[in-house]
Amino acid sequence: MKANEKLKRFLGTCLILAGGCAACWAVYVFFDRIVNGFVREWFEDNFTYTQWIAIGDAYVEGYYTKEILWDNLKGMLFRALIIVVAAVVVLVRVASILYGSKQAREAIQNAGRMIEDYMKHDKEASEAFPQGYEEISLRLVEIKADMQRNAQMLREEASRKNDLITYLAHDLKTPLTSVIGYLSLMDEAPDMPASQRAKYVHITLDKALRLEKLINEFFEITRYNLQTIALEKETVNLSFLLEQMTDEFYPLLNAHGNTVLLDIKPNPAGGPITLWGDGEKLARVFNNILKNAIAYSYPGTGIAVECGISRGTAQIVISNRGRTIPAHKLDTIFEKFFRLDDARATNTGGAGLGLAIAKEIVTLHGGAITASSEDEVTSFRVELPLGRDLPPDTAPDSVDYDFAESAGTAGKYSSFS
Numbered sequence: 001m002k003a004n005e006k007l008k009r010f011l012g013t014c015l016i017l018a019g020g021c022a023a024c025w026a027v028y029v030f031f032d033r034i035v036n037g038f039v040r041e042w043f044e045d046n047f048t049y050t051q052w053i054a055i056g057d058a059y060v061e062g063y064y065t066k067e068i069l070w071d072n073l074k075g076m077l078f079r080a081l082i083i084v085v086a087a088v089v090v091l092v093r094v095a096s097i098l099y100g101s102k103q104a105r106e107a108i109q110n111a112g113r114m115i116e117d118y119m120k121h122d123k124e125a126s127e128a129f130p131q132g133y134e135e136i137s138l139r140l141v142e143i144k145a146d147m148q149r150n151a152q153m154l155r156e157e158a159s160r161k162n163d164l165i166t167y168l169a170h171d172l173k174t175p176l177t178s179v180i181g182y183l184s185l186m187d188e189a190p191d192m193p194a195s196q197r198a199k200y201v202h203i204t205l206d207k208a209l210r211l212e213k214l215i216n217e218f219f220e221i222t223r224y225n226l227q228t229i230a231l232e233k234e235t236v237n238l239s240f241l242l243e244q245m246t247d248e249f250y251p252l253l254n255a256h257g258n259t260v261l262l263d264i265k266p267n268p269a270g271g272p273i274t275l276w277g278d279g280e281k282l283a284r285v286f287n288n289i290l291k292n293a294i295a296y297s298y299p300g301t302g303i304a305v306e307c308g309i310s311r312g313t314a315q316i317v318i319s320n321r322g323r324t325i326p327a328h329k330l331d332t333i334f335e336k337f338f339r340l341d342d343a344r345a346t347n348t349g350g351a352g353l354g355l356a357i358a359k360e361i362v363t364l365h366g367g368a369i370t371a372s373s374e375d376e377v378t379s380f381r382v383e384l385p386l387g388r389d390l391p392p393d394t395a396p397d398s399v400d401y402d403f404a405e406s407a408g409t410a411g412k413y414s415s416f417s
Contacts (some may be wrong), residue, residue, distance in 0.1 A: 016095060020083035047073045054362050115140060153335075172214050175207040182207075231278040231364055233387075238314055239264050239272035241279060242307055245286050249294070257299040259318075265308030273307060276387020281361045285369075286316070287342050287352035296378070309386070313367070316382040325373035333371055336360040358382075 048066045079167060111133070118128035118140060125137040182204045246260045253260060267273050291301050297320040304319040323334065334355050362369045367384040 012099070019145075028304065041151060047076065111136060119144060156335075172211065175211040175214070178207040179204050179211065231281060231361075233276055233278055235281040235337060235387075236272055236277050237272050237274050237281060238282075238307060238316075238384075239267075239274075241283060242286065242305060242316070245290065249290055252291075252294055253303070256294050256297070257301075258294055258297055259302045261302050261304045263304065263306045265306070267309060273309060273314055274386075275384055277365050277384065278361075282365070284383075285358040285361050285382065286318070289318050289356045289382075292354055292379070293318055293380070297322040298376075312386065314384045314386055316384075317379055318382075319377055319379040321376055322378060323379055324376050326372070330371055330373060334369070 044066070047069050049069060051065050101300055114128050115136075117123070118125065118137075121128075125141050129137040129140075149360075177294045182200045186192060186200055192200075242262060242264065246262050249260065264273065272273065290303070290305075297303060301321040304317070308315055359369050361385065362382055365384055367382065369380065369382050372379050372381075
């Protein structure tokens, strides 16, 4: 391949030289033959002078001689040389640009064919790319590996989603069958004792509520697939937001026998802790985490919610006492349609979207969310930047609360013991 390219370059150079010689000869023939000695006459008129050489003292006899005006000739040759050199430079430059463009097009076409062949077929990079394409092959190996990982993640996500929908569809039958069965009994026995009727009504209502929850999970899956989360940022009073959230969760906490311990660290700059963000979306983050904490906590235990400023960011840690989450599940807990319970009989969790949505919202805010679980204490840490519209003294780097130690120690809270 390289030998063919060198031969093409040599033949191209020979062709250019031959063309230049032919052009010079054509110019000479045109001026000296076709226009009848025009060049010679022009040369004699401009670069020679005629002198009379007398023989004897009478100057009657003698002859004419022509002398060359060397100064004029040198000036003309110098100007001609400059023009020729400039013309050659321009021609070579144009030729090199055209040749380079052609070579670049061919190289791009060849690279495109090799890339297409490599991406479509199961080949090693060394088989698809010859020497000289090492940098491209290395980059494409990384891109192909990323694409394969993403494709695998999408397949796993689709599999989890399909499994979840299958479970939901199956679970819908159980409460619906119960509702129909108990309503049929009450319809067939209008003289049923009041106490028994009340019992059946209570069971029917419980099954209907379960049915509603399952249907809501279907809607949650649909909404997640259709929506695009967009932030509408403003100054958010994070301290008040957390206080309001914990108050609103009182009925759900009370039903599960849980309590909340809210600990908002003092703002070094004074006043409440504020940040620049979307308050409605952040409320959804803490709502999803708190629901998860309640669903997977032991009844009668406490849930700790801590908030403070550390390393220039707002940090919120929500901890609960419950079954320790295995390390391999912690790595995938924020993936869509992931549920801690493989069996749905526990009635815990939802469509497996709450933590995935929470992570997406936190990431859009430029923050991070992580989870840890050991010794039956699970903690979710949310870190959020304070934002551009807040005074610099609200983001001190010198204050550093040790959230990890307090959140991860169950004995700190009396309700955990």
